[in-house]
Amino acid sequence: MPAVIMKTCPLCDAVPFHIGRDRTGRDAICVQCERCGLFSITEQALCILEPKQKPLLSAYCRRVPTGPEAPTILSTNIEELIRTLPEYTPPEKLDNLLVLIAQMTAGLGDYTTFSAKRDYPLLIARDADEVTFLRSGLTELGYITGTNDGFLVTLDGWKRLEEIRKAGRASNRAFVAMWFHESMNTLYNNAIEPAISKAGYHALRIDRHEHVNRIDDEIIAQIRRSRFMVADFTGQRYGVYFEAGMMLGLGRTVIWMCDKNELDEDKLHFDVRQFNFIAYESPEDAKTRLYNRILAIEGEGPGQFQKPG
Ligand SMILES: [Zn+2]
Structure with missing residues (x-):
């Protein structure tokens, strides 16, 4: 049974906090993963899942607000879930990353708790490497500064965030x-x-x-x-x-x-x-x-x- 032998998250291959039988009695496995969040997936869906669908489903599961019921991936809804994801242009992705880094910052001048390895699904990125690439873009623009050990939003970055916020207004x-x-x-x-x-x-x-x-x-x-x-x-x-x-x-x-x-x-x-x-x-x-x-x-x-x- 996959629920017993599975050791890694079926969507991202990270070691999850928890893997077990879906408690609603469905033929599904419930996974709690730091990257993908909490979700259920049926064994039938596991069998037909294609590699290119995994990061997208990971993004879907991590991005939906956690309600009383976790998202459930069925063999019949994989494409439908993927279709709900917006498609961002590279400049939009840069802005989204900056917003996310700022959201995970306690205050001005503090290091962010954002982690490319853990949080790439929030940006609908393929993997952490894509986010690292975007991060170097933000560094070149002067919006963030620091190293892998800790990085933060610069004052220019906060100005850019203000512009993003007002974009609709303008x-x-x-x-x-x-x-x-x-x-x-x-x-x-x-x-x-x-x-x-x-x-x-x-x-x-x-x-x-x-x-x-x-x-x-x-x-x-x-x-x-x-x-x-x-x-x-x-x-x-x-x-x-x-x-x-x-x-x-x-x-x-x-x-x-x-x-x-x-x-x-x-x-x-x-x-x-x-x-x-x-x-x-x-x-x-x-x-x-x-x-x-x-x-x-x-x-x-x-x-x-x-x-x-
Ligand atoms: Zn995962």
Whole structure:
């Protein structure tokens, strides 16, 4: 039985803290590894696992938040789990590494506890060597300094981190989260898009047909790159709630909108009712009020959003 003879982590070959039978009674093995985190994998999945899939699954398992149930790798979900991972460009990887090093630093001038050997899955890297390569890039840029025995973020590095944080803020794009149904076209074409353009921003509308109603990496990346979000809740779509929640989590402005009739009928989920909604009566009304609201966010600092009205 693999659970008995296995000595190393099936994903990264490190010696794990724990290897044992999955306690839920599935035909699976539960592994607790310092690189890959806590996960379960079925014996069937173990049999078909390809070497190139291992670092990606390791990244998946380590990056998902630990909830009540650990991620489970099945023979049928390997590709699906891998597909959820974002693909970063080399400059994005450099930034991500800098952010991670800083997150694992207690305070200014302290050494980081980040370890390429242990933490490479967090960067979706192939192995520790890839991270070592990126690390030398950060050293050349002057963002970190030190040796293998200890390294830290320089003042230039902290400046760069500030730039990364503000990257979304400097953007001229506005993400539009709404129900993309033909009944909403007039609102978009005559109110939302013109109000955003008039205020000097570019409206970003993701074509739902391409994304089959899925909140995928492309949508998440576009949200991250946007200065603010216009979220119209008319039609009560789950995607709009998710996207607005994500934007709030990023500490950026969400402009809340809804058809007045739906607001009056109390259709909004109670979680969002405290926000200052633009309850419009017509596209013309929506356009004017949205435009004014966009101008109002200019004075806000990062980390703030609409206060209850
Ligand atoms: Zn592992």
